[in-house]
Amino acid sequence: MIILGIGGLLKDAACAILKDGELVAAVEQDKVHAHHGTAHAGLPLEAARAALHLAGAKAADVQTVALARPFPERHGTRHLHLEFRDHFPSARVVSVEHHLAHAASAYYASPFENATVLTLDNAGDFRCGTLWRAEGVELHLEREVSYPDSLGDLYSRVTELLGFKPGADEHKVQWLSTWGEPAFAGVFRQILARPGVGLRVDQSWFDADRGGNGGFGARFYEAIGLEDGAEIPAELRPVLAASLQRATEEMVMELAGTGENLCLAGGLGLNALLVAALEKSGLWKKVFVQPAAGNSGTAIGAAYQAWHGTHGETRRAPMTTLCLGPESSPEQIKKVLENCKLRFQYLLTTDEVLSAAVEQLQAEKILAWMQGRMEFGPRALGNRSILASPLNPYSTENLNVFIKHRESFRKFAASVPAELAGEYFEVGQNARFLTTVGRVKEAHRKTFESAVLGDGLVRVHAVDAGENPLFHKLLHAWGRKTGLPVLYNTSFNLFGDPMVCTPRDAVRSFY
Numbered sequence: 001m002i003i004l005g006i007g008g009l010l011k012d013a014a015c016a017i018l019k020d021g022e023l024v025a026a027v028e029q030d031k032v033h034a035h036h037g038t039a040h041a042g043l044p045l046e047a048a049r050a051a052l053h054l055a056g057a058k059a060a061d062v063q064t065v066a067l068a069r070p071f072p073e074r075h076g077t078r079h080l081h082l083e084f085r086d087h088f089p090s091a092r093v094v095s096v097e098h099h100l101a102h103a104a105s106a107y108y109a110s111p112f113e114n115a116t117v118l119t120l121d122n123a124g125d126f127r128c129g130t131l132w133r134a135e136g137v138e139l140h141l142e143r144e145v146s147y148p149d150s151l152g153d154l155y156s157r158v159t160e161l162l163g164f165k166p167g168a169d170e171h172k173v174q175w176l177s178t179w180g181e182p183a184f185a186g187v188f189r190q191i192l193a194r195p196g197v198g199l200r201v202d203q204s205w206f207d208a209d210r211g212g213n214g215g216f217g218a219r220f221y222e223a224i225g226l227e228d229g230a231e232i233p234a235e236l237r238p239v240l241a242a243s244l245q246r247a248t249e250e251m252v253m254e255l256a257g258t259g260e261n262l263c264l265a266g267g268l269g270l271n272a273l274l275v276a277a278l279e280k281s282g283l284w285k286k287v288f289v290q291p292a293a294g295n296s297g298t299a300i301g302a303a304y305q306a307w308h309g310t311h312g313e314t315r316r317a318p319m320t321t322l323c324l325g326p327e328s329s330p331e332q333i334k335k336v337l338e339n340c341k342l343r344f345q346y347l348l349t350t351d352e353v354l355s356a357a358v359e360q361l362q363a364e365k366i367l368a369w370m371q372g373r374m375e376f377g378p379r380a381l382g383n384r385s386i387l388a389s390p391l392n393p394y395s396t397e398n399l400n401v402f403i404k405h406r407e408s409f410r411k412f413a414a415s416v417p418a419e420l421a422g423e424y425f426e427v428g429q430n431a432r433f434l435t436t437v438g439r440v441k442e443a444h445r446k447t448f449e450s451a452v453l454g455d456g457l458v459r460v461h462a463v464d465a466g467e468n469p470l471f472h473k474l475l476h477a478w479g480r481k482t483g484l485p486v487l488y489n490t491s492f493n494l495f496g497d498p499m500v501c502t503p504r505d506a507v508r509s510f511y
Helices: 029-033 045-055 079-089 098-107 151-161 170-179 183-192 218-223 234-256 271-279 296-312 332-338 350-362 395-402 417-426 469-482 503-510
Strands: 004-008 014-020 022-028 064-067 093-097 112-125 126-135 138-146 259-265 284-289 365-370 386-390 413-417 439-440 460-463 487-491
Touching: 004 045, 004 296, 014 045, 014 296, 022 029, 022 296, 064 296, 093 098, 093 296, 098 112, 098 126, 098 259, 098 296, 112 151, 112 234, 126 151, 126 234, 151 170, 151 183, 151 234, 170 234, 170 271, 170 460, 183 218, 183 234, 218 259, 234 271, 259 271, 271 284, 296 503, 332 503, 350 365, 350 386, 350 395, 350 469, 365 503, 386 395, 395 487, 413 417, 417 460, 460 469, 469 487
Parallel strands: 004 064, 064 093, 112 259, 259 284, 413 460
Antiparallel strands: 004 014, 014 022, 112 126, 126 138, 365 386, 386 487, 413 487
16 A cells, blocks of 8 residues: 655645555655756645655555645645645545644654654644644544644744744754753743643733734843843843743643653654753653654654554554665766766775775865765755764864854764764664754763763764664774764755755765
8 A cells, every 4th residue: 555645735845655554755845856846836746756766656556645734624625635636546635634643753653552742833723732642553632732822933933033034943042052041941931831721822922013033022021131122132142042942841841741652743843952851851761753843744644644544554663764765876876977077986895985985084074975865854864964073173163164154053963873872972762863962971071072062962863773784884984993983964965955865966065
């Protein structure tokens, strides 16, 4: 059975394929559409074609199209059903509510047989949060939060207040928060909660007629000691970010409660500091966050929900990898390099590839590393990565200032073989997919100084040998040569472009 899941139609469109219940492909539209192709009425058709090709299937083979809808059924899903008929003539089209798709993406992808599932985002289907009880293959809704009582919306407002782009730069606020003290956490607690009610965003802190600066009103400026509408001073920005982050973490813990297993999805699930706080809280024995927690991940959730909910299948097939996108053969790569009239060396064995990579890194070069299938989601996991040596004192400056052109408070991940991670870092449960943060052990604090966030935190990527054998071997080869089996890792892309997908994308981004 072929099920095509489609999610993120209004933002971050993506497609995923379940083949007899197994997740075999997942592709984001912006990664395959970045430099070629034409959009078609908002449908992620390039992503669908790529996913079907990876699954070894054709459009006519699709039995069910599962659409994670971005709006209530009565607000316009019908015309999409008709349009899908043109492209998938044999398929049944089913709609999956936005937060149900988020919940399904987290729970069915997890290794748990039962769990509490929490979804939190800006808004979807006019809801911004849900709590589910999951048992076997069933999800039961226990609680929901409706817009405008939205944690995600508040985070976006502060993002704009601090001079970043709302709906895109919330991750910058997260990393900025590690450099400040949460002196105004109490202010955000007042905005978020009312006694005996739980999460309620008090709208009296905002001015509905005020554009820009997150729409905060006079009450807020007075509470933080500034004149109404004043520009936020540079020294206050990390303080506000830290205060928001602290209040957000506290509210999420209150919403989640306690138990054995917790699954998390929705845009707030992309907040690695929040995930780490949940892991360390002691409220849950095990925590799993959907790595593609945002809207793109609803494509996976919609497909899972159709498999279990629509078709009544009881066999579970948890997600084992995020390397679910397109890949290129050596012949295809060679053709592109020749077409670009580039000098290149064709390495015939894995040992030659590893030796050449280590040689470049030892020479303190920045290495563009593209191999295997493209990652799904926002994080590079060793298939579309830019790599650098932690032993090079200029790595962070070169990566941040001259290559990535981004703020100094944003640091890079430290990729390490999973079996060795504990020697250097305190590792979170979700380090495999880079969805949490760890802490550098005191003995190695100096070594990783350039990657350390505030309070000794670091983004740890624990690389599993079975999931990514070539990258795992590279880390060990680097370790044998230098005594340190760790490389700095950031996504292979530039200037706000999507992560590279094709060899041509890689060449363009490299140059």
